[in-house]
Amino acid sequence: MAGAKIDYGFRREGIHYEFDGKVVDIDFTWCNGDRIYTDSIDRWNDDETISDKDKRKVLSDVLRFTNEVRRAIVVVSTDDPSQKLWEEVCRELSSLVQGIEYTSDQKQRHFEREMYLGTLRRGLGLNINGVEIRTEDELDQVLTKLTKRSRSD
Structure with a gap:
């Protein structure tokens, strides 16, 4: 994973991601298909905003990680300013993505x-x-x- 440390949380609910001293806990569920909730890839645990470059890396790494079990559905909020970025990553790594599911507040x-x-x-x-x-x-x-x-x- 290019230096990233990635683990599933308790009962595979959530994904713990560490890279270069930074940590983010990503919302994830396996019920009715593995789902990665991109709106949780917004701030590092120290409350620092995650840059677009790092968001791209985090989602790419997590998709490769989850693909070891099965392809994930990426859940994108239409309210998220990073919606286009998430869609781009999903297009670039389409072989690792089962689909995009849209949600909103x-x-x-x-x-x-x-x-x-x-x-x-x-x-x-x-x-x-x-x-x-x-x-x-x-x-x-x-x-x-x-x-x-x-x-x-």
Whole structure:
């Protein structure tokens, strides 16, 4: 891996990547196909922004690493400023990539809302950040506050 040290996390959830004294933990899952979440290749563990050159190297190295088991799906957020870079790397290494799966912040929020609604409909207790939720309206209020908070971070 050209000097990079790469390992799977516990139960193959996540990938730990080290190179030249820098570390990044990459979101990865194997459920329904190996998936590499590129939005987690953004900052080194010391909070330094990962340069485009290093992003390209990290994804390339990780694709070669995961290919030892099987080709991965690369998950790219359409909200990510590096979307074009990720697509370029996937084109260049297409033999190592099963496909690109697109996601977005809005799509993720919708997925989470539906998951929470399912919990409410089953009559199970729902608590988000210490707030008890009993109705769909209460859920929407909490999710709206969380969305506003995450946008201001």
